[in-house]
Amino acid sequence: MALAEFDKAVGHSYGLEVDGIQIKQISEVSGLKMEQDVIEIKQNSAADGKYIIKKVPGRPKAGEVTFTRGLTDDTSFEKWVKDSHFGKMGEARKDGAVVIYDYEGTPLKRYNLKRCWPKSLEIGTLKAGDTSMLTEKLVVTYEELEPE
Template identity: 75%
Template sequence: MALPDLDTSVGHSFGLEIDGIVIKQISEVSGLKMEQEAIELKQNTPDGKYVIKKLPGRPKAGEVTLTRGLTADNSFEKWVKDAQFGKMADARKGGAIIVYDYEGNPLKRYKLMNAWPKSLEIGALKAGDTSVLTEKLVITYEQLEVE
């Protein structure tokens, strides 16, 4: 059931799906953004005034960062290795960040086209620290579509 017109979603109910496989335990998604270039057209009006018009340009590729607690799951590492060794046919994947409503139904899907992992970062290791150890995966994508 969709949200009523005046209700909004909350930022804690989301999931990640890569090539139909749901990746669990994602704690944060950041950098999800649709952007395109702006083209400046400089010209004079018929009465001689200088104006600058902004026109839509090409869409820009983007990057999204996924954070999760470190577990025995090595799917991120395997995906990064494919990209590092140039196996781009295996590394480029389609995926989606899915936002759910209060009842757990999909509200929006942010589809990532031709996505591949750019980097994997493990959180700081500190003696005596009691915080959760995390891994951050930066995924670059060629196009973002919203459904």
């Protein structure tokens, strides 16, 4: 049975790939966006002397994306954060990709992150007797975002 047109638009799971390492247990990705500056040019029109404002595209802006996953024994997030905190930016600054998978595990879309590095790692609230899943949030800053 063929999938309907919009069945493929549903992201079932998300992953992060950095340096060939795939982390597929991502439950939430937020802040993924492409943005650029806007330059305003203010001038008088030659014909009637009216004041006009033109807007033209400027430089692309860097961004940040947040990855949330359930707490596991996988230490890939922690190692990457340690490299950047100790100033090993040659090792910490990497190219990576956010991958969206369908329900069968087939990649639907990739968003390539250029020269990204981890800004912070946050462990969810630790509360005795709580039955909710512990999470960790990794905030990654990137210089450029390219959809594939």
